[in-house]
Amino acid sequence: xxxxxxxxxxxxxxxxxxxxxxxxxxxxxxxxxxxxxxxxxxxxxxxxxxxxxxxxxxxxxxxxxxxxxxxxxxxxxxxxxxxxxxxxxxxxxxxxxxxxx
Amino acid sequence: xxxxxxxxxxxxxxxxxxxxxxxxxxxxxxxxxxxxxxxxxxxxxxxxxxxxxxxxxxxxxxxxxxxxxxxxxxxxxxxxxxxxxxxxxxxxxxxxxxxxxxxxxxxxxxxxxxxxxxxxxxxxxxxxxxxxxxxxxxxxxxxxxxxxxxxxxxxxxxxxxxxxxxxxxxxxxxxxxxxxxxxxxxxxxxxxxx
Numbered sequence: 001x002x003x004x005x006x007x008x009x010x011x012x013x014x015x016x017x018x019x020x021x022x023x024x025x026x027x028x029x030x031x032x033x034x035x036x037x038x039x040x041x042x043x044x045x046x047x048x049x050x051x052x053x054x055x056x057x058x059x060x061x062x063x064x065x066x067x068x069x070x071x072x073x074x075x076x077x078x079x080x081x082x083x084x085x086x087x088x089x090x091x092x093x094x095x096x097x098x099x100x101x
Numbered sequence: 102x103x104x105x106x107x108x109x110x111x112x113x114x115x116x117x118x119x120x121x122x123x124x125x126x127x128x129x130x131x132x133x134x135x136x137x138x139x140x141x142x143x144x145x146x147x148x149x150x151x152x153x154x155x156x157x158x159x160x161x162x163x164x165x166x167x168x169x170x171x172x173x174x175x176x177x178x179x180x181x182x183x184x185x186x187x188x189x190x191x192x193x194x195x196x197x198x199x200x201x202x203x204x205x206x207x208x209x210x211x212x213x214x215x216x217x218x219x220x221x222x223x224x225x226x227x228x229x230x231x232x233x234x235x236x237x238x239x240x241x242x243x244x245x246x247x248x249x250x251x252x253x254x255x256x257x258x259x260x261x262x263x264x265x266x267x268x269x270x271x272x273x274x275x276x277x278x279x280x281x282x283x284x285x286x287x288x289x290x291x292x293x294x295x
Contacts, residue, residue, distance in 0.1 A: 003108045006213035008149070011112045013206030015119055015138070017199055022123035024195035030128045030174060034135050037166065038119055041142055044154075052149045055227050057236045061244075063154050064237070067161050068248045072255030074166045078173050079262035085177050086265075 008049035016042035029081050029091040033074075040070050108148045115141035128174050132167060139163045151228040 015038060022035035044063045051059025081091055088095045118137035125131050139162040146155040226232050237245055264271075 002104050003148075004214065006210045007108065007112075008145075009213055010206055010210040011115065011145070013202065013209060014116055017202040017206060018116070018119040018123055020202055021195050021199040024191055024198065025123065028128055028179070030170065030179075031131055034122065034128075034131055034170065037162070038122065038135065038138060041139065041162070044158075045142060045145065048146055048149050048151050048154055051227070052151065057227050057232050058241075060151055060154050060228060060233055061236055061241055064157070064233070065244060065248055067157060068252060071161060071166060072251055074169055075255045075259040076262070078169060079259040081173060082177070083262050091177065091179060 005049055005053045009046060012042045012045040012049070015039075015045070027092055027094060029084065029093050029096075032093065033077050033081070036073075037070060040066055104148050108145060111141045111144040111148070115145065128179060129171065132171050132174060136163050136167050139167070149228075150225075153228065153230045153233050 019035045019039035019042060022038070023032050026032045026035060044066055047059040047063045047066070051057065051063075084096060085091055115138050118134045118141060122131045122134035122138065125134065139158060143155045143158040143163075146152075146158060
């Protein structure tokens with residue numbers, strides 16, 4: 001027997017919950033970035049599970065799109081983190097409370 | 102039965118690695134735990150009969166994005182013991198949000214498990230590289246091209262953000278590059294002029 005659709009949705013929901021609480025608890029910008037990646041992966045898992053249980057390839061294509069957006073987000077987000085580290089010598093989000101330098 | 106056992110093994114691994122990622126203060130330990138989550142999820146995709154997505158998951162997430170993240174962590178050389186000065190109410194908000202999301206997850210599990218199973222349609226071609234490629238370049242051609250433009254914008258944005266030159270320096274660099282190209286064109290060597 002195979003695990004049902006509900007098991008995959010539950011795994012995805014638990015991973016999303018861990019990622020969402022991690023974004024709030026982490027103070028490190030890199031840690032928050034990694035928690036967002038975890039949430040994106042949890043959503044990918046629901047797409048693939050529904051794609052399997054409805055035998056439709058569209059879900060897997062959406063996963064491909066989400067991965068592209070995650071790659072773009074990694075490039076731009078890490079660029080922002082490096083630029084911020086140059087100005088503040090820190091990646092703590094509490095130090096990002098001032099917009100003007 | 103084997104699929105079920107493998108699913109629960111890798112689901113447990115993914116959840117354990119995710120909790121370890123949130124728990125660790127050192128970003129490098131978090132990053133390595135996150136790689137564990139990605140690899141466990143890729144094994145879960147294999148139990149869902151999606152080998153292409155599993156391979157792409159390992160290649161892009163564990164291979165490209167996490168290498169970039171670890172590179173940045175090592176480059177910045179962070180220390181992890183800073184005094185805690187974050188707003189205190191955020192901890193309450195975090196716990197509350199986590200509980201709400203967890204209750205929603207349990208509700209979805211309950212609701213989906215109660216509905217009568219309509220049976221998996223055993224279409225073996227779905228999830229193979231051929232079906233994904235066919236759909237990508239026929240029905241979903243426009244979204245794929247938009248994703249290409251998005252990636253180009255991300256590259257340009259990342260370069261613009263990280264460059265350190267101010268305006269006079271930038272103009273000087275551009276002028277030097279232009280004179281170099283003009284000289285190369287006069288010589289007639291097209292490889293250099295590119």
